Amino acid sequence: MLRHHRSARALTALAAAVTVGATGCAGTSSSGQPAAAPTAVGTSCDKYGDIKLTVGMSEAGETIANEFKKQVESFQQANPNVTVDLQIKDWASSANTIKLVMSGNNPPDVMQGNSGWAINGALWKAGLLLNLDAYAKAFGWNDKFHESALTVNKFTTDGKVLGEGSLVAVPPAIxxxxxxxxxxxxxxxxxxxxxxxxxxxxxxxxxxxxxxxxxxxxxxxxxxxxxxxxxxxxxxxxxxxxxxxxxxxxxxxxxxxxxxxxxxxxxxxxxxxxxxxxxxxxxxxxxxxxxxxxxxxxxxxxxxxxxxxxxxxxxxxxxxxxxxxxxxxxxxxxxxxGYSLPFSISAKTKYPDCAAAFVDYVTASDEAVKAQIAAGRPSATKEGVNAQIDDPLLKQMVTEYQRLTSENGxxxxxxxxxxxxxxxxxxxxxxxxxxxxxxxxxxxxxxxxxxxxxxxxx
Amino acid sequence: MPYLLILPGFVFYALFVLVPIVDTVRLSFLEWDGLSPQVFVGLDNYVQVLSDPNTWTSLRVSLVFVLFSCLLPVAAALLLVGVIARTKIRGLSFFRFVFFLPYTIALAVVAIAWRWLYAQDGSLNAIIRAVFGEEFVRPFLGDADLALPALGIVGLWATFGFVVVMLLSGTQHIQKELYEAARMDGAGPVREFFTVTLPGIRHELRVSLVMTLTLALRVFDLPLMATQGGPGYATTTPSLQMYRDVFINGQIGPGSAIAVLLTIVIFVGVALVNRLVRSE
Structure with a gap:
């Protein structure tokens, strides 16, 4: 009977192991400091040769995802040396995995996170997001976007205040x-x-x-x-x-x-x-x-x-x-x-200029303004609400938006x-x-x- | 020399089982969001977890799962096996196959299938609507009182077959002469069950209890896929709470503390089963 007793104990241990083991893979600690801002930056992908740019996308709705795929296509056409590896997740599963993904050794170059403390705040504090200030200057984002669109995506260098400091993400749409x-x-x-x-x-x-x-x-x-x-x-x-x-x-x-x-x-x-x-x-x-x-x-x-x-x-x-x-x-x-889930760049990216060029392309370019309208919402740029809109429902939405902002609501x-x-x-x-x-x-x-x-x- | 032979296996075991266990225990003493530097906080996480009413709610949820996917299936299977063991049934292997089938399906898949069954416009409600009328239709998984028993029934469905097959395999090696002897001594079916069948399947009973008990206490995929632990916390199990803390809320310390505590609970539960269902 001793034998059975042992097997019972083994069962106990196994059961325990399965439970405890579940959290053992929670990633590794990182530097814990917001990354230093790059200074000399470029605005194109040309200098990298043939590269693969990994992009994570996580917004709700099929229409938005489909339009985004088209944007990716045309970005690739404009930059033949770049292949975009697009990973689309729904918002709920993205929110559950994004911190693991971004703190891993091989994070996507561009990622759609979320403003606020839960995701972008945590990633910024841990030094996993690239400081975009230099790119904002290079691409003229400060002029292209409404101030509020960028403000909500800023954090201070000490990671304590939201709404001031360095730009860490850029939103595609209102x-x-x-x-x-x-x-x-x-x-x-x-x-x-x-x-x-x-x-x-x-x-x-x-x-x-x-x-x-x-x-x-x-x-x-x-x-x-x-x-x-x-x-x-x-x-x-x-x-x-x-x-x-x-x-x-x-x-x-x-x-x-x-x-x-x-x-x-x-x-x-x-x-x-x-x-x-x-x-x-x-x-x-x-x-x-x-x-x-x-x-x-x-x-x-x-x-x-x-x-x-x-x-x-x-x-x-x-x-x-x-x-x-x-x-x-x-x-x-x-x-x-306010603004839709904003795009950030991983601090670990090997192609920061190209990643920034991609973010610019999908959020601030003329093509982006049109693409967002096709996806059913105005882009977050100043041009966004002035874009040519044929769809009556979308027109209604934009008109209502202007009414809302005029009432400061x-x-x-x-x-x-x-x-x-x-x-x-x-x-x-x-x-x-x-x-x-x-x-x-x-x-x-x-x-x-x-x-x-x-x-x-x- | 024999230890040398188990070395390759042991290395894997250590790497993928022992190291994560030790690491989880270590994490449970830290304040860490998974990204920033780690800070040692001693027992703070345990104090926090044990004083959080949600922990106790989730333990209660677990106990309901123990009832539905451990105690009830084992009791029902014992009854069934008690009947089957003393008679000869044709096509037994077919029934074994049918009973066992649910257990082979991943719980995540089971959860999604039952979500459809339980939906407002799902099959179950269609039957209820036809038999009792519209006012008895319920959004089972969206009702704070019904969601937990509804998921419990899914657990019952998923584990019952496993227990039946386990116990049936136990009856295979009971000598038929024992039943004849019992009958000659004038034992009825009940007496027969307690003197012949039950002692004969003790080992299998114990293994069934241990397996289903651990499954019930650490159940995770079923509530995650079916209800996300909702409505509110009505179906949030400790494992789900742990997952939410560790992977979503960036509360690795408290999450790990839950894992450690849950393991202790499982240890105690299994030890209890081993005591109650002794082999001798």
């Missing part, structure tokens, strides 16, 4: 959250004039009408734990001033999430779920499924980012419409947004302030929607996460 609607469905529930919905009361009235007609008012797919947050952000915009939200997202001392305005928003958010304004299986539906279901006419509205525009247009055709989230109590429109993504905020809010928001925690508890928890991080920074 992106903000608004309301897609299905005109055919709205007609069916008795709404002929969509422009009449541009107030909080009218909009809520439309949601009620949809519900009475047995149509899902707002399609939500939050199984990946991020899309719901954008809906909540818009509700925050009803009750909290954009500057206040920005202050909080940019870690300004004295800001808080735990106040009356945010409480009203969280309370509304929970109520929307309870009242059936969202589809009842919102927490089990993926973002892609939600996009498809809205595209099949299963809901009146789809509140999400402009990144869904291409996919929505493709499935709904002329029935697709886009509008700003209606104005709240202040009478002014407000929406969360744009505020930044609320997952920026701490490295864990996105996953934290993602789970807590689901608990709020499920009724496991109260709106007040949600706000307190989020503020606690913020305050804890502020403490570690000081």
């Amino acid at each position: 992106q903000y959250v608004g309301v897609f609607y299905n005109e055919a469905v709205l007609k069916k529930i008795g709404i002929d004039d969509v422009s009449s919905l541009d107030s909080k009361e009218a909009f809520l009235g439309a949601l009620d009408k949809a519900k009475e007609a047995g149509v899902t008012p707002v399609m939500l797919g939050d199984s990946e734990k991020w899309p719901a947050l954008h809906n909540l952000s818009l509700l925050n915009g009803w009750y909290v001033a954009p500057e206040q939200i920005n202050n909080w997202a940019l870690n300004r001392e004295g800001s808080t999430y735990d106040d009356e305005g945010h409480l009203k928003a969280s309370t509304d958010f929970r109520a929307w779920m309870q009242k059936g304004y969202f589809n009842s299986d919102a927490l089990a539906t993926s973002f892609t499924d939600a996009t498809n279901r809205f595209g099949r006419g299963e809901a009146a509205f789809f509140v999400t980012g402009t990144w869904a525009l291409g996919d929505v247009r493709k499935s709904l055709g002329d029935d697709a419409g886009f509008m700003l989230f209606p104005a709240g109590e202040s009478g002014k429109h407000a929406a969360v947004g 744009l505020f930044t993504w609320e997952d920026w302030p701490t490295p864990t905020m996105l996953t934290f809010q993602g789970s807590e928001a689901q608990r709020l929607l499920s009724g496991e925690i109260t709106p007040k508890q949600y706000n307190e928890a989020v503020q606690q996460n913020w305050a804890d991080y502020m403490e570690t920074r000081s």
